[in-house]
Every structure is written in C-alpha cells, then in structure tokens.
Amino acid sequence: MTSIVVETPLQTAERALALAGAAADEVQVTVVRERSLMSRFARSAPTQATEVADTSVEILVARDGHTALASTNRLGDDELRVTARRADAAARAAAAGAPGTYPGLAEPAAAPAHDGYDDATAELDPARAGAALRATFAVAAAHGLEAFGAWTAGAVRTAIASSAGARLEEEVTDGFMKVVCRDASGRSGYAAATAAAAGQIDPAAVAARAASKVTSAPPAELGPGSYPVVLEPEAVGILLEFLGALAFNGLSHAEGRGALSDRLGTLVAAPAIDLADAPRSACTLSRGFDFEGVPKQELALIADGVAQAVVHDRRSAVLAGGDARSTGHAIAPGGSPQGPFPTNLVLRGGAAADAAELCAPIERGIYVTRLWYVNPVREKETLLTGMTREGTFLIEDGEIARPLRDVRFTDSVLRLLSATEALTADRRLVSGGEFYGRRFAHGVLCPGLRADGLRVTGATT
Amino acid sequence: MLALLTDVLSRAPARCSYAEARHVATDEEELLVRNGRVDSIDSTSADGVGVRVRAGGGWGFAATREATRAGVEATLRRALAIAESQPAAPAGPLAAVPPARGHWSCAHERDPFDVSLEDKLELLFAAEQALRGDPRIVRSDATCASRRVRTAFASTDGAACTQERVECGAAIAVVALQGEELQVRTYPGAHGGSAACAGWEHVLGFDLVANAPRIAAEAIELLSAPECPAGRRTVILGGEQLALQIHESIGHALELDRMLLMEAAYAGTSWVQPHDLGTLRYGSEQLNITADATLRGGLGTFGWDDEGVAAARTPLIEAGVLRAALSDRGSAAQIGLERSGGCARADGFARQPIVRMTNVSIEPGDAGTLDDLVADTGDGLYLETNRSWSIDDRRLHFQFATEIAREIRGGELGRLLRNASYAGVTPQFWSGLDAVCSASDWRLWGLGNCGKGEPGQVMRVSHGSAPARLRDVQVGVA
Numbered sequence: 001m002t003s004i005v006v007e008t009p010l011q012t013a014e015r016a017l018a019l020a021g022a023a024a025d026e027v028q029v030t031v032v033r034e035r036s037l038m039s040r041f042a043r044s045a046p047t048q049a050t051e052v053a054d055t056s057v058e059i060l061v062a063r064d065g066h067t068a069l070a071s072t073n074r075l076g077d078d079e080l081r082v083t084a085r086r087a088d089a090a091a092r093a094a095a096a097g098a099p100g101t102y103p104g105l106a107e108p109a110a111a112p113a114h115d116g117y118d119d120a121t122a123e124l125d126p127a128r129a130g131a132a133l134r135a136t137f138a139v140a141a142a143h144g145l146e147a148f149g150a151w152t153a154g155a156v157r158t159a160i161a162s163s164a165g166a167r168l169e170e171e172v173t174d175g176f177m178k179v180v181c182r183d184a185s186g187r188s189g190y191a192a193a194t195a196a197a198a199g200q201i202d203p204a205a206v207a208a209r210a211a212s213k214v215t216s217a218p219p220a221e222l223g224p225g226s227y228p229v230v231l232e233p234e235a236v237g238i239l240l241e242f243l244g245a246l247a248f249n250g251l252s253h254a255e256g257r258g259a260l261s262d263r264l265g266t267l268v269a270a271p272a273i274d275l276a277d278a279p280r281s282a283c284t285l286s287r288g289f290d291f292e293g294v295p296k297q298e299l300a301l302i303a304d305g306v307a308q309a310v311v312h313d314r315r316s317a318v319l320a321g322g323d324a325r326s327t328g329h330a331i332a333p334g335g336s337p338q339g340p341f342p343t344n345l346v347l348r349g350g351a352a353a354d355a356a357e358l359c360a361p362i363e364r365g366i367y368v369t370r371l372w373y374v375n376p377v378r379e380k381e382t383l384l385t386g387m388t389r390e391g392t393f394l395i396e397d398g399e400i401a402r403p404l405r406d407v408r409f410t411d412s413v414l415r416l417l418s419a420t421e422a423l424t425a426d427r428r429l430v431s432g433g434e435f436y437g438r439r440f441a442h443g444v445l446c447p448g449l450r451a452d453g454l455r456v457t458g459a460t461t
Numbered sequence: 462m463l464a465l466l467t468d469v470l471s472r473a474p475a476r477c478s479y480a481e482a483r484h485v486a487t488d489e490e491e492l493l494v495r496n497g498r499v500d501s502i503d504s505t506s507a508d509g510v511g512v513r514v515r516a517g518g519g520w521g522f523a524a525t526r527e528a529t530r531a532g533v534e535a536t537l538r539r540a541l542a543i544a545e546s547q548p549a550a551p552a553g554p555l556a557a558v559p560p561a562r563g564h565w566s567c568a569h570e571r572d573p574f575d576v577s578l579e580d581k582l583e584l585l586f587a588a589e590q591a592l593r594g595d596p597r598i599v600r601s602d603a604t605c606a607s608r609r610v611r612t613a614f615a616s617t618d619g620a621a622c623t624q625e626r627v628e629c630g631a632a633i634a635v636v637a638l639q640g641e642e643l644q645v646r647t648y649p650g651a652h653g654g655s656a657a658c659a660g661w662e663h664v665l666g667f668d669l670v671a672n673a674p675r676i677a678a679e680a681i682e683l684l685s686a687p688e689c690p691a692g693r694r695t696v697i698l699g700g701e702q703l704a705l706q707i708h709e710s711i712g713h714a715l716e717l718d719r720m721l722l723m724e725a726a727y728a729g730t731s732w733v734q735p736h737d738l739g740t741l742r743y744g745s746e747q748l749n750i751t752a753d754a755t756l757r758g759g760l761g762t763f764g765w766d767d768e769g770v771a772a773a774r775t776p777l778i779e780a781g782v783l784r785a786a787l788s789d790r791g792s793a794a795q796i797g798l799e800r801s802g803g804c805a806r807a808d809g810f811a812r813q814p815i816v817r818m819t820n821v822s823i824e825p826g827d828a829g830t831l832d833d834l835v836a837d838t839g840d841g842l843y844l845e846t847n848r849s850w851s852i853d854d855r856r857l858h859f860q861f862a863t864e865i866a867r868e869i870r871g872g873e874l875g876r877l878l879r880n881a882s883y884a885g886v887t888p889q890f891w892s893g894l895d896a897v898c899s900a901s902d903w904r905l906w907g908l909g910n911c912g913k914g915e916p917g918q919v920m921r922v923s924h925g926s927a928p929a930r931l932r933d934v935q936v937g938v939a
Contacts, residue, residue, distance in 0.1 A: 036916070037543070038915055039547065040726075040915055041726075042725060045548070045550040045551075046520070046547035046548055047723055048522065048815075048915075049519070049522065049543045049544060049547055050522045050523075050524075050543075050812070051522070051523040051539055052524050052811045053523075053525050054509065054526050055526060056507070066498075066499055068502040068503070068504075069501070069502070069503045069504070070505075071505040071507070072505070072507055073508070073509065074506070074507070074526075083506065087504075090502040090504065091502075093499075093578040093579055094499035094582075095499075096579070096582075097498065097582070097586065098497060098498050099498075100499065101498070126543045127546050129546065130546040130548060133548050134548050137548065148725040148726035150726060152916075180725055180726040186730075255600055255636075256638050257599060257600070257636055257643060334501075337493055372854055373853065374851065375851045376849060377849045377862050377939045378643070378939075380643040383939065385860050387851065387852075387854070387858065389853070389854055406853060408851075408884070410860070410939045434912075434915070434917050435915070435916040435917050436916075437917070437919070439916070457884065457939070458858055458938070459858065460853050460855065460858045461857060461858070461886055
C-alpha cells in the first residue's frame with residue numbers, strides 16, 4: 001500500500017484517475033474531504049460535541065451510455081484500484097442490456113470564482129463553539145429561560161478529475177447556529193443564522209431573537225380553515241426547498257411528473273415573485289461547479305410570477321431533449337436517480353420594512369416563525385403538509401396579539417406564492433443545518449412574506 | 462482491530478472518566494432498473510473509527526477514517542480536546558452495564574454480496590418489465606440494496622466485542638400519470654423496500670415479478686378512482702402503514718432523550734413524561750407494544766447496542782398502559798433506572814450513539830386474518846402503503862396519506878379510492894384500536910430512513926405489525 005502523507009483532494013483524484021485508467025476508458029473521480037465541528041446543547045448545558053474528518057473517493061465509470069459508481073474512504077493505491085475495478089465491473093454489467101442514455105463525461109470547463117470560503121471558519125477551532133454556547137446560555141439566563149440548540153461549522157473541499165480532462169477543485173465553508181429558548185411551561189421561541197463564514201454569526205443575537213418569541217400569555221387556538229399568514233424567512237425557505245424539488249427538478253419535469261410540466265412561460269405565482277438559483281449571489285453558500293464538473297449557472301426560475309426554467313444535470317438534459325443543457329445542478333457524479341436540484345435558491349425581497357408591516361393589514365391571521373416535518377402530500381400539486389413550531393402567534397387587528405397553539409397546514413406552495421401579497425425588503429439566508437451523510441451545506445436566501453388563505457387542517461392540543 | 466481499540470483506550474489519560482471506541486466497516490450496494498434500462502449501480506466500501514469520551518462532565522466525539530494506531534490515538538486526543546472546550550457541565554451518572562464480550566452475527570442463508578450483479582439485474586429487469594405496458598406508466602422502477610456492517614467496540618468499562626450484520630431489501634414502484642392526475646404505487650413498501658437483517662432469500666421471498674402487474678394495474682385504476690371522501694370512519698390499516706404509524710406516534714414518542722428535552726431543538730420533545738411510566742393510558746386494551754432487539758430479521762436487531770448494552774426485549778405498552786421507554790445509559794440513569802434500555806445506536810463510524818428505536822412492534826391480536834377482520838367490519842375503509850407522513854414535534858398531531866384505499870361494505874373489500882389521508886391525535890387515535898389481526902398476518906416491516914441527531918443520522922429499524930382496525934378516525938383531510 002502506498003504511504004499517503006499530505007495530499008490535496010485534487011492530487012488524490014488524479015492518482016485515483018491514473019489507477020482507474022487501466023480498468024476503464026471513461027472515468028470521473030470525485031474526492032470530497034470533510035472536516036466539521038458540531039456542538040449541541042440542551043437545558044443550557046452542552047450535550048454532544050462532534051468532530052468529523054473523512055475523505056471519500058467516488059469513481060464513476062461510463063460505458064455505452066451507462067454509469068456505475070463505486071466509493072471508498074480508503075485512499076491507498078490498492079484500495080483505489082479495487083474500487084475502480086468494482087465500478088468498471090458494474091458498468092459492464094449495466095451495459096450488457098439496452099444502451100443507456102448517459103451522454104458521457106462533461107467537457108473540461110473552468111469553474112467561476114466565488115466567495116464561499118472563509119479561512120477562519122476552516123480552522124474549526126472548538127474553542128469558538130464553546131464561546132458560542134457560553135454566550136447563548138448567558139442570554140437565555142438573562143431572560144429566565146433555558147437554551148437548546150446547536151452550533152456547527154464545516155469545511156468541505158471537493159475535487160474532480162476525469163478522463164475527459166476535467167481538473168477542478170474548490171473548498172467551501174459554512175457556519176450555522178440555532179437556538180430554541182424555552183420557559184418552564186414549555187413555551188418556546190426559535191431563531192437561527194447561516195453564513196459561509198462562521199464569524200458572521202452572532203450567537204448572542206441569535207439567542208436574543210429566540211428569547212424574544214417566548215411570551216407568558218396563554219396561547220389562543222384556531223380551528224381548521226383558511227387564514228391570512230405572515231411567514232418568517234425560515235418558514236418561507238423550507239417551502240421553497242420543497243418547491244425546488246417538486247417544480248424545478250429537470251428529470252421529473254421531463255417525465256411529465258413535475259409541477260411545472262407544460263407550465264413554463266405561464267403565470268404560476270404573484271407578479272412580485274422572482275425566484276432564481278444563484279450560486280454566486282452575495283450571502284449564499286456559494287459553489288462553483290456541480291458533481292459532474294459542470295459550472296453552476298445562475299438561473300431565473302420564476303420571473304414576475306412567470307415560470308422560466310427548470311434545472312438540469314447531464315442526464316435530465318438528454319431526456320428533456322431540444323436545446324436543454326446541464327445547468328450545473330447534478331447532486332451526484334453521473335447525475336442522481338432523483339434528478340437535479342437547485343441548491344442556492346434566492347427569492348427577491350419586496351418593499352415591506354419588516355414583519356410588523358406585513359402584519360398591519362391583517363384583521364385576524366397567523367404569524368409563523370418556522371415549519372416542521374414538512375412532507376409532500378401530492379407532488380404534482382406542490383401540496384405539502386407540516387406543522388408550525390416554536391414561535392406561532394395570532395395576528396389580530398394588524399398586530400401580533402398573543403401566542404397560538406401550533407397548527408397543521410396542508411397547502412400548495414405554488415398556491416401560496418400566487419396568493420402572496422407582500423415581501424420584506426430584508427432577506428435572511430436560512431437553512432435547517434441538517435447534515436445527513438456527506439456534508440453539503442445549502443440554504444435559501446429569502447424574505448418574509450404575507451399570503452392570503454393558508455389552509456389550516458389541524459392543531460396540537 | 463478490537464485489540465488496537467482496547468489497547469488505545471487502556472492508555473487514555475486519567476482525566477478521561479469514560480471512553481469508548483468503535484470501528485465500523487460498511488459495504489453497501491444499490492441497483493436500480495428504470496424504464497427498461499439500468500439506471501444506476503452504486504457501491505460503497507468505507508471504514509473508520511469513532512471515539513467518544515467524557516471529561517469533566519462534558520462529552521466529546523471525534524471520528525477518523527485513519528483506522529491505524531496513530532489515527533485512533535490522535536482521534537482520542539481530539540475527542541478529549543472537544544470535550545474540554547465545552548462549557549462546564551455536571552457529570553450525570555451512566556447506568557451500569559456488564560462488559561460486552563464476544564461476537565454476534567445475524568442469521569442469514571445467502572449472503573447478498575455472493576449473488577452476482579448479473580443475477581440481481583436479471584431479477585430486477587424481469588420485475589420492471591412486468592410493470593410496463595400502459596403508456597400512462599411514466600416511470601417504472603425495480604431496485605435492490607444490500608448492506609454489510611462489521612463493528613468492533615471497546616470501552617473503558619471493559620467492553621470488547623465484535624458484530625457483523627447483513628441486510629438486504631428490494632422494491633418495485635410505478636408512477637402513473639394522466640393529465641394533472643399523478644398516482645404512485647409501490648411494493649412491498651414505500652420506505653426502502655422493506656429491508657431486513659437477512660440474506661438474499663429475503664428478496665426472493667417478495668416475488669417481485671408476480672406482484673408487478675397488480676401494482677401497475679392499481680396505479681392505473683387510481684388515476685380515475687373516486688376521491689376518498691372526508692368524514693369520521695372506521696379504518697383498517699394495512700401492516701406497512703400501521704408500522705409507520707407505530708414508528709411515528711409511539712416509537713419516537715417513547716425515546717427517553719426526547720422526554721428529557723435533550724432533542725428539543727431538533728427532533729423534538731414528547732407528549733409523554735418520565736413520570737408517566739407505569740400509569741399513562743396510551744391506547745385501548747388491544748394495544749400491546751414491545752421493543753425487541755433480539756427479533757430475528759429485524760433492522761434493529763443486534764448483539765449489543767453501541768454502548769455495549771446487551772440486546773433485550775422490553776414491553777413498552779401492555780394492554781394500553783405505558784410500561785417503559787427507549788433509553789441509553791445516560792438517559793436511563795437520569796431518571797433513576799438501574800439499567801439502560803439498550804437503545805443507543807450510531808449511524809456509521811462518524812456519528813455518536815444516541816437513543817434510537819430497535820424493533821418496536823405491535824403484538825399480534827386475535828382478529829384472525831385480514832379477510833376475517835374485513836368480514837367483521839361492516840362499513841369502513843382499508844388503507845394500504847404509506848404515501849405521505851408528518852407529525853408534530855411532541856408526537857401528538859399526525860397526518861398520513863396512503864397510496865390506496867378500498868371501501869369496506871358489508872364485510873367485503875370494494876372499490877378503490879384515490880388520495881386517501883387521515884389525521885389524529887396520538888392517545889385518542891390509539892384509544893380507537895379495537896382489533897389486531899393474528900400472528901398469521903403479523904410480519905416485520907423494515908424502515909431504512911429514520912432521521913435523528915445532529916450531525917444527521919439515518920437509522921434502520923423494523924416494526925412488526927399486522928393489519929389493525931381503528932374506530933372513529935378522521936379521513937379525507939388532505
């Protein structure tokens with residue numbers, strides 16, 4: 001086994017490509033090196049602290065329109081050869097049937113520069129996590145509350161080397177903090193912050209925002225029905241994430257399953273809605289290229305309420321036909337069976353100064369801080385269901401009047417966007433800070449919004 | 462590897478009051494045939510070591526892919542540094558545990574990794590082909606997945622054990638489309654093909670090829686089926702849907718870390734409190750729920766959990782009354798239990814153990830077969846195969862949708878209904894349980910996508926269930 005001292009991910013990718021070259025003709029090697037810290041807390045005390053250091057090598061072999069992917073985190077020459085042979089054997093097995101539709105590896109292309117990396121964040125100093133927790137606990141204590149939440153930071157370097165000549169490498173960083181403040185009776189408030197640079201997150205400010213949502217008034221209850229609603233950016237963001245998967249996925253669109261199939265060029269939202277995938281927009285978690293090595297395009301998805309485009313990887317573009325091309329949205333080497341997804345959604349802000357201005361015209365409605373356990377009910381209708389959580393209020397006579405028991409909504413995202421009446425000028429980068437499997441930080445930059453007729457179908461007791 | 466872990470831990474600094482190390486080596490393979498072609502063949506082979514330590518009351522966990530002495534020693538140092546960087550916290554006790562020693566492996570007949578790619582693809586092609594034929598089927602999938610996990614675990618409490626598990630599963634799925642109407646149908650289940658801790662014989666037992674025409678025909682029929690009407694109805698839930706209902710409204714609600722607010726900022730809390738143990742009426746007298754990590758074939762079956770606690774069978778709810786919770790060493794000790802419930806599980810080497818379900822199952826009843834239960838139900842709905850799911854952060858208010866519903870009239874299954882959904886509040890819903898089918902209709906359902914923890918962990922669990930009848934359920938909510 002070759003002794004590995006210090007090797008960059010691109011160097012590892014090139015070494016793996018050379019080792020795989022003997023086994024197959026058309027090969028892409030993707031190397032992802034993750035380093036991350038996560039500190040969790042509950043009841044104003046630390047509970048779990050996690051550091052992860054891992055590097056994965058994914059070898060994609062393409063043959064006769066088929067692909068096969070083999071992965072490992074064992075970086076020795078022998079292990080990489082075995083992994084390459086595994087990918088090649090699988091590609092041969094796949095190619096034994098009907099020809100596939102994979103168009104081949106992407107041509108080499110330079111990835112645009114971006115500002116998604118921060119040196120200080122990449123240092124991953126655990127003392128920074130400790131300081132964030134101490135600051136949070138102090139704010140909660142000052143309000144007579146307990147703090148719950150997590151602080152995390154990560155640095156992920158991705159490299160691609162392919163037999164087509166691609167040589168790409170970039171490192172991105174991310175920071176995320178969320179705080180739930182809770183009183184003895186269980187009333188709670190939520191706030192969070194996301195940034196490419198962890199230093200831009202002010203733990204005390206996040207905690208103070210969460211604490212401000214905890215009020216002692218008894219909660220009101222609302223029965224099923226339709227209500228005017230003001231959604232904070234965290235609630236808007238999760239709806240847009242689902243819309244990205246259900247409406248802008250080029251694969252489901254091409255198969256006719258997408259929410260916008262046969263609707264591009266038509267009015268699908270209020271004229272105030274401008275939604276884009278903007279991977280190099282300021283304040284997003286920027287990226288230069290996707291997992292096929294295709295530069296990520298800035299793409300208008302909805303302009304003035306009119307559906308404009310869907311995102312593609314190389315496979316979905318072939319299926320779509322015509323002049324469709326990859327827009328740089330592959331989420332896996334060779335394209336995922338789930339299709340491509342937007343990863344940097346940006347919703348343009350409006351004219352409202354703040355959430356209070358959004359509430360002002362509402363006689364009786366709902367104010368939502370965040371949504372929870374959202375899932376599709378009927379995908380093509382963008383019909384979702386989910387619960388409100390940690391900061392739901394009753395709006396009466398234009399103002400937030402008192403807390404509201406959490407409610408279940410069952411409504412269509414496109415219907416809500418069509419019923420959108422106003423947006424705040426300020427926007428926040430929001431994310432759930434969820435990192436299942438390989439760390440892939442992503443978020444939505446969006447304002448708060450007011451919409452008419454949120455469909456409430458139930459409530460907690 | 463076990464000797465290396467044991468040796469490194471034996472040299473842990475004195476300020477480290479507890480330490481454990483896990484080496485996990487995972488092999489995975491997934492095949493997908495879609496619309497007449499091989500869509501993807503993915504395989505992964507990875508390993509690494511995770512070290513968890515306790516120092517000064519704080520916990521630290523670090524993970525590395527460098528499964529060498531130098532790598533494990535460095536990871537132990539990093540775990541300690543992380544623990545010591547946290548704000549000071551009181552050191553709560555850990556429930557005592559006899560040292561885990563020995564080796565455990567799950568029973569299986571044919572290792573799925575010994576089955577050739579060609580043989581697997583032949584099965585998937587045959588099943589997928591049997592799904593196609595109607596132009597309204599816009600997507601047809603046949604998939605199978607295999608997994609092998611080898612674990613070595615050592616702790617400063619004397620644990621030194623190894624385990625090996627083999628899992629596999631398979632599924633077929635279709636999407637039917639007509640105008641704006643889209644319907645889906647899957648078999649044997651909607652969540653990961655009902656995998657099991659078993660060999661390839663488990664996949665062959667599904668008989669995917671024989672079931673494919675029925676699945677495709679039902680999807681087509683759903684396109685023009687009447688909408689499931691709203692109202693309060695008697696429903697019979699099929700086994701797979703009941704399994705998810707148990708998972709969401711009982712399993713998660715009985716995780717002790719949630720009750721103790723440790724997951725309040727992410728997974729959520731629970732409507733159940735620790736002081737409810739032994740007294741709370743969770744449902745009707747027909748409700749008997751057991752957590753059993755010794756069950757043959759379960760995805761939640763093991764020799765020891767990831768804290769070295771031996772697998773156990775624990776009644777959680779007996780005749781509708783809450784008896785126990787799912788716990789790990791820390792949460793058990795926090796409420797004064799002498800023993801952990803043995804529910805600490807971790808997703809791979811790079812995640813630390815947290816409280817998870819094992820195999821949480823409803824015990825069989827005495828209602829006979831599904832046909833018997835339908836015959837005993839004059840008027841109602843039969844709901845089968847999950848399509849949508851959501852529940853609040855206290856595990857109280859839920860809403861589910863299923864792929865199909867069938868009317869029950871005069872004790873017989875009738876016409877198909879589309880877009881069925883139901884909602885409820887956990888204790889009221891379970892109080893309406895009045896019949897559970899017998900052992901002949903009871904089987905394990907594997908769920909491969911249970912998310913919890915930060916960084917996120919995907920856990921694989923099984924639930925044993927049989928079709929069951931519930932009265933006065935709100936349906937047609939979506």
